[in-house]
Amino acid sequence: MKKRWISIVMAAAMLAGTLAGCAPKPVEATPAPTKATEASGDTKEAGTQAAPDTEDLPVLKVAVMPFLNSIPIKYMIDQGLDTKNGFKIETVYFANGGAMNEALAADQWEVGTLSAAAVNSLAIYGAYCIADIGHSEGGLYTLCKPDSPIAKVKGNNPSYPDVYGDAETLKGAVIATNTGTISHLNVIKWLEKLGLTTEDVEIVHMDFPSAYQALMTGNCDVAALNPPTSYQAEGEGMVITSSLTNLGVPQFDSIIVSNKAFTDKRDVLVNYVKAFFEATDALQADPDMAAQLLLDWYTENGSESSLEACKTEIETRPFVTSEEAKTITIGDSVQITGEFWVSQELLEESRFPDIAKHVDDTIVKEALGY
Template sequence: MRTLATLALALSLVAAPALAADKPDTVRITYVSAPFNVPSIVMREKGYLDEAFAAHGIKVESPEITSGAQQTQAIAAGEIDIASVLGGTSAILARANGVDLKVISAYARSPKAYFLMTRADGPAAIADLKGKKIAGPKGTVLNQLLLAALASQGLTLDDVEYINMDLPTARAALLAGQVDVATLAGNNAVMVEQAGGKVLTGGEGFIKPTNVIAARAKFLEEHPDLVEAYFAAHRKALGFIAEHPQEALEIAAKEQKISVEEAARQMPLYDFAPAMTDADIANLGADQTFMVESGMMPKDNVIDIKADLVAPSAFTIK
């Protein structure tokens, strides 16, 4: 017995350095503030993320990658560990194309926060979009809104000139008269309205977007404690928003470069509850069906949303 105990102790001492070596020195988590990602904005301003990982002796890098496609490409390349705000459509497309990622929670639900915007003298109705120049980020919820709006009038992307641009560039192009319509959200939509532009249509009735938080599947498997560290910071940010709503609005308004009053108008458009629900799964399933029907995704690539994409822990996260 004594020999076995000595052997077990020796093995544990040998194994300990190897386990420690597995712990990364740095965790890479994207920072996405737009369209109106208040939890992320508060988390950064208050230093909650750095604080949570400092307890593990780990530094955090927060690259600002706003494109869903670029975030999933970075996950595929092992360049980021957690995509903090990812459109559901981007997560589905990535997983369908073999990217080994898992949705670890919801981020926000906000159909009322997405818009097709135009200038005061722009198209008056969706039916008027045929032949028009439309700018916005491809492979996103806004891309899906455009497709759904066009489909409601028997139109497709082939009937318009669709130009891939990020949100600030699309807004600038619209206000400069270089395009007829821009797909916008958050402060970019507010700025167009302040400049005299108008909403052609919103997302309600066309889309039921669920933005999510996703992680490299291997990172989730090997470092569940670090994923939990991320959620400790996320929960702390949600708690701050609930306990100090005015200060949270001021922080968000400053980051978004809008007034506190405009921030207050934006806030009710978002549901930031993190636990995934059956309704979220149904919405993501509907998103996938729409992408197949609209030609954004081959039918052969269809995945089982709940089994293939979403981690079981996403339904119990708090």
Template sequence: MLSRFIRYLVVSVLLCCFSVHAEDSVRKLKVSLLLEHEAFLVWYGIEKGWDKELGLDISLNIKDVSGIDLLNDKHVNKGSWDIAGVGCVPAIIGGKGLDFTYIGIGNNESTSTEIMVRPDSKLLMDKGANPDYPEVYGSKETIKDSTIFIRKMTSAAYVLSNWLELFGLSYADVKVVDGNISDFIKYMKAGNGDAMILWSPSTFDAQANGFKSVASADQVDAVVPIFFIADSEFANKNAQTMARFLLMYDRAVKIQKTDPKSLVPYYRNFLKLYSGKDYSDEFCLYDLKSHPVYSIDEQLKLFNSENNNLSAVEKMERHLISRIEMISMHPDVEYDSSQYKHNPSDLFLRIAKRLSEEDK
């Protein structure tokens, strides 16, 4: 209780000190994100000049990789990023040995992360074999001995473990092949493997090539939010910088919530710029709507840990750590759960809320 009280006092003091219109030096910020939806909203904010308006000088690095790769970058070079956006699984399971803090939530990718197969796949023969999951394809008999392409230590591993468990299976019953998701469609088109786990926009590319969805993450009870994580040392020294980044993101979130159509031409330009591919207006609008986003107030509720109760973010962390043996695909290895804990902090969201009130 004392530590929470002290934190409350610190936050109160900081809230009184910060102003969105403060005439201070420009804050340099290195941000590394994946080539997906949340990166677009950050890019959009920069395109609109909100970063400069908020006193930020953002160096944005967008990579067509997975969250575990951004964490590996940090292992190799501590200065590679100040803020990164990664899925919950790499953040929690792949963050061992790194000192970072959860500062916000980019979106929820549970409906846009899918297990995909060829249209003639045996995995499409059975639907609802588990009566508690009537929309999920597959059965114990059809899944067993399948070869599945995934990026290990990502949300794909979480989705796969949940899907297998629905039918009383484990990783020992299938062949899991690790790789980069940008290669999976090519492998499958060449006749290799039986299934692949992708996230947007790769899911759309797969659909365009005739592949079908067996199940999405939300259909197998896998909640996969994108977390914004920050280097703890940098965040503690630059709390207002963190808050201003979150405020910039919140401006884009508000537009997506109220007028997603207006973002479509920008999203098309973003995807063309970073992927080299042309996506239709229909896809862009669909993809925007398929990524629920959260306002600062909504995020604060998810980070709320008052009265010594675990916050929603802390509960998710505890849940995933409890499943680390399955998700990491090493069920016989013993893990020290304390090595995987990273303290979520609502400090930066609370400062951002104060700044947003001044911003009106």
């Protein structure tokens, strides 16, 4: 296929904000605009007894981002699950996981939820992974136009019957994605299943909205996207050529805690994990409520979406319930990502063993009683 490079698309890529949380330039952390530490519950009418004093409860500085993985935190605050479990949440807002990692070094947050960016949290900043709380592989798609030759070939590798493309149709293809992210990993795993390497295609770095636009305007052959742009492309009739789900690559969003909090606030973290899974249980039990909460969160943080797209995201990227958590081996996902980052020279190989050293399952076991 003819290689294309459209300067206006790349200019847009440089200007648009990064939606992935892996290796972007950091932005300054700012407190969330709402008072996250305010005790939740029904508003008291005049003359009724005042709410219990929560001033003496320990505070956890919790990082949030404008993505699905922060919805349980929003639910915890809205429903007062923090104060119910003996602590208060103080939120600190970040645009992406890269910015969270930079702030981690400055002790600007104690607990957060990350997927790919957790590699640096553990290997470089000494944080700990203490629970896996959401299936982040859902919605991570490579997509092409329906009239693309790639879309005409399905199941070339019989072990992956839902994967499109083959060596002939992909050779020389221009693939737009945010490099260094899990979407980039999806591209590499897709090529591997078809007997190809990154040397057989042209991978162009763009943020996800720009990659989406490049696909829609014909300025790339394939776009590797994450939600919500992946669902937008699917809704426009683009063909899902691969996903981490149909490639059998597990990925989780995980609860990450700073080294200092892990050492000094273990009892509070047990209560935090307990409250977090109370939230995921409720969200999984009521997907319509979860989808509306997600749409409100996107809108509040300046992202465009729709209720239908949010319903799809909730369905394809389910939260881990308290029962499922008991069956998961914590750390497997971040190990896979770490290996990928080493292969892409995004992480020094000498730091890779530190990932396993910073995985701990004792807190979630105490919180959930198994």
